[in-house]
Amino acid sequence: MAHAAQVKIPATYMRGGTSKGVFFRLQDLPERCRTPGAARDRLFQRVIGSPDPYGAQIDGMGGATSSTSKCVILSKSERPEHDVDYLYGQVSIDKAFVDWSGNCGNLSTAAGAFALHAGLVDPARIPQDGVCVVRIWQANIGKTIIAHVPVAGGQVQETGDFELDGVTFPAAEIVLEFLDPSDDGAEGDGGGSMFPTGNLVDELEVPGVGTFKATMIAAGIPTVFVNAEDIGYTGTELREDINGSPEALARFEKIRVAGALRMGLIKAPEEAATRQHTPKIAFVSPPKDYVSSSGKTVAAGDVDLLVRALSMGKLHHAMMGTAAVAIGTAAAIPGTLVNLTAGGGEREAVRFGHPSGTLRVGAQATQANGQWAVTKAIMSRSARVLMEGVVRVPGDAF
Incomplete structure (x- = not known):
């Protein structure tokens, strides 16, 4: 009996604040997963290792907690005054669904850093040394987030002495501004x-x-x-x-x-x-x-x-x-x-x-x-790339 081969999808595994998840550029996803729907949901479930009746996500990138069962999609934004669109999916551990109803504030930190890592920000806006202001459109809730990402030598500065309770090791501080964070009815909720x-x-x-x-x-x-x-x-x-x-x-x-x-x-x-x-x-x-x-x-x-x-x-x-x-x-x-x-x-x-x-x-x-x-609303977090390359999933999984 023939079985579908695994496919490789470019991805980056990142910590943001006290969470971590798998980050994708929209353009790198299989074509049928570039728009919302069942194929995208099934792909993210398989990447993370859900649904898992054992609650362990052994056969995927998830860590069997809500803080580690997450996927993110970023793309260049077509909205004025924004650099990137950021879409977040909370993958259920033991059930077959992905919840798109809200944002992840911790991974918003990583979204700003990933936007630079992934080449989604205009190079003219990135200082050689200093702080890059990344203007993020949070697509789940229709809100703007401003990430102040430290830069050294034209690249994201990830190491530093900023300590965040819940994260073992220090890193560089990223300041987040959540603009107009209250509900304005944009999503009908x-x-x-x-x-x-x-x-x-x-x-x-x-x-x-x-x-x-x-x-x-x-x-x-x-x-x-x-x-x-x-x-x-x-x-x-x-x-x-x-x-x-x-x-x-x-x-x-x-x-x-x-x-x-x-x-x-x-x-x-x-x-x-x-x-x-x-x-x-x-x-x-x-x-x-x-x-x-x-x-x-x-x-x-x-x-x-x-x-x-x-x-x-x-x-x-x-x-x-x-x-x-x-x-x-x-x-x-x-x-x-x-x-x-x-x-x-x-x-x-x-x-x-x-x-x-x-x-x-x-x-x-x-x-x-x-x-x-x-x-x-303003707070400080940190973010760091843990691994980058490709994730592999069976070709018939989505």
Whole structure:
């Protein structure tokens, strides 16, 4: 019996922030995968090694976590004032689908660096030494991201002394600006409002679980924030405290589904199964001393609040970049649960504790005619090429 040979596709494996994924130039994909559809989805699933009932992704590039089950496509942008279009796919580990409903803030860092590595930025805009400003169109959510990528000798400077909790080794700092990160209805999600319910805080009724105060915000990525104490946690939990309990994960999924319904992201509970990437669910608590997953002590005085967030059904080992944008945005708006937990009042930056350490994110919020708007959110990450060449997939896989 004849079997299809493997095909080779140019690809780059990159870390961005506390995530990593497989990056492609659109022009390098097989022709039938250059447009959205089943062929592209099947290709990315096979590249990553999904769906895998063992949950290990042994036969692919994935690392069996939401942070490492990702693919990215970049191409030169045809939009004015933008260098590249960036499209992100969150590949389900154990199910046969790719979620295109949101962005990955961590890999946004790598998108800026990859744009230079891949020759997608006009050489005239790249300094010999200094910082290259890469203007990225985030195609999943219709937003602009500005990446300030360090350059040495005309190439991306990847090594440096910038330390990011959740990443073992230091690297060069890349500053990201998420412009107008709140939902403007471009994708039809969330009703075109930063607060889809119209409220800074709601009473969220979760069938079979209870009713909790919640801030539901569409900024960076749609996120449902609840108080840790209200759901029986301290806010100092690490991954194993949550992910080792199927009961706890099922409870969080019920909260997420209830939030998705209230935010207008889905119309029926069963739709949430194919929209695992959004919304995120996060719980917040006032500052407390705790020991991070690396063994480093985080003192209560070092942070404004603690935040734990789930991604693709599991507690994240650090913090998703887009969720950090949501945290910074919510913290800047007086009256949200995030803002109140951080001490209330007006603020333009917040430092929060997560399972791997701490992270600072800034946001500029204004209010007009009773509506809140955020002009930008800013944070620093890093990125590095781990491997480049080709990925191989069976020719009949897509």
